Amino acid sequence: MDNQTQTDFEAALQRKIDLKTKPQGALGRIETLAVQVARLQRTLTPRMGRAQLAIFAGDHGIAADGVSAYPAEVTRQMVLNFAGGGAAANVFAAVNGLDLRVVNAGVKGGPFDMAGIYDAPIGPGTASFLRGPAMTSDQCRDALETGRRIGAEGAYDAMACGEMGIGNTSSASVLTHLLTGVELDVVVGRGTGLDDDGLARKRSVLGRAVARVTGPLAPLQALTEFGGFEIAMMTGAMLGAAQARRVVLVDGFIATAAALLAARIEPGSRGAMVFCHRSAEPGHAALLAALQADPLLALDMRLGEGTGAALAWPLVRAAVAMLNDMASFEDAGVSGPA
Ligand SMILES: O=C(O)c1ccc[n+]([C@@H]2O[C@H](COP(=O)([O-])O)[C@@H](O)[C@H]2O)c1
Numbered sequence: 260m261d262n263q264t265q266t267d268f269e270a271a272l273q274r275k276i277d278l279k280t281k282p283q284g285a286l287g288r289i290e291t292l293a294v295q296v297a298r299l300q301r302t303l304t305p306r307m308g309r310a311q312l313a314i315f316a317g318d319h320g321i322a323a324d325g326v327s328a329y330p331a332e333v334t335r336q337m338v339l340n341f342a343g344g345g346a347a348a349n350v351f352a353a354v355n356g357l358d359l360r361v362v363n364a365g366v367k368g369g370p371f372d373m374a375g376i377y378d379a380p381i382g383p384g385t386a387s388f389l390r391g392p393a394m395t396s397d398q399c400r401d402a403l404e405t406g407r408r409i410g411a412e413g414a415y416d417a418m419a420c421g422e423m424g425i426g427n428t429s430s431a432s433v434l435t436h437l438l439t440g441v442e443l444d445v446v447v448g449r450g451t452g453l454d455d456d457g458l459a460r461k462r463s464v465l466g467r468a469v470a471r472v473t474g475p476l477a478p479l480q481a482l483t484e485f486g487g488f489e490i491a492m493m494t495g496a497m498l499g500a501a502q503a504r505r506v507v508l509v510d511g512f513i514a515t516a517a518a519l520l521a522a523r524i525e526p527g528s529r530g531a532m533v534f535c536h537r538s539a540e541p542g543h544a545a546l547l548a549a550l551q552a553d554p555l556l557a558l559d560m561r562l563g564e565g566t567g568a569a570l571a572w573p574l575v576r577a578a579v580a581m582l583n584d585m586a587s588f589e590d591a592g593v594s595g596p597a
């Protein structure tokens with residue numbers, strides 16, 4: 260769109276919303292959301308039919324260094340739980356009508372080779388980033404490419420990204436520190452529920468890991484050094500979905516680390532992102548600030564799996580339905596402002 264067409268489009272969009280039977284601005288953030296989707300799809304009559312929730316699962320070498328309240332085998336066990344339909348993500352996706360796709364991005368003990376799990380492993384989990392890079396740059400590139408393909412596949416209007424990976428709040432914390440410049444200790448939290456001693460140990464381990472590198476790292480370097488296969492694949496999926504002009508429903512702390520990476524790699528992808536909930540994990544605030552994002556929901560959740568994204572999906576549908584289906588003052592014979 261050239262500048263004049265863009266200005267005309269914005270004016271027509273705002274006029275359409277302001278002529279609906281409500282006091283001006285009375286639907287608050289639902290109005291902003293409608294504007295965002297209309298801009299993304301470049302139409303005054305956007306469509307928000309189907310959404311996919313893709314859960315990317317991966318194991319982390321750093322988990323063996325004592326940074327999580329749960330053992331690493333939970334990643335694999337939860338992938339089987341997703342395939343069996345028993346996790347929170349399954350329940351919320353079913354209630355709100357999202358299709359679920361479980362992606363093995365690199366789980367120890369894989370491939371699963373079974374119905375309901377899409378095997379696309381980059382490796383059997385990352386290496387511990389305490390001692391060297393989590394992955395090679397080839398692995399990072401492959402994960403991004405696979406993610407891009409997944410993000411653009413199918414006939415979806417929205418892509419919700421979730422993740423599962425014991426140890427991945429460690430990865431996300433280091434990435435947050437490196438990408439935002441906020442002090443490491445401030446962005447490291449309890450993850451799955453570390454006690455005070457566990458949190459102190461996690462801070463110490465991650466401090467030593469960060470000391471391995473010097474100087475500012477480019478986003479792709481940071482991802483290669485300290486990322487996870489599921490984080491890299493999720494980053495790719497967000498880029499692929501944004502490029503296909505799909506809404507990207509961003510979940511909690513780890514998913515938002517992927518979103519910041521995506522926005523740093525391709526700034527144009529930011530416009531597709533809807534930030535769904537504010538996680539209880541402390542580092543999330545730093546990521547949201549860097550993205551100038553204010554999530555739709557704040558439910559004190561810190562689960563991951565895309566659960567916050569699945570819960571926010573009906574709000575996006577409602578915003579688009581408002582734009583398409585709500586009557587104008589003229590249609591409904593309602594008087595405008597006095
Ligand atoms: O999404 C979040 O905000 C979030 C916050 C804390 C933990 N998690 C989930 O918990 C796991 C990582 O926690 P941890 O303690 O093993 O690093 C991983 O499977 C995430 O999905 C997720």
Ligand SMILES: Cc1cc2nc[nH]c2cc1C
Pocket residue numbers: 329333337422423424451562563564
């Ligand atoms: C049980 C369990 C479920 C999860 N879902 C996402 N992260 C998780 C971590 C644990 C420990």
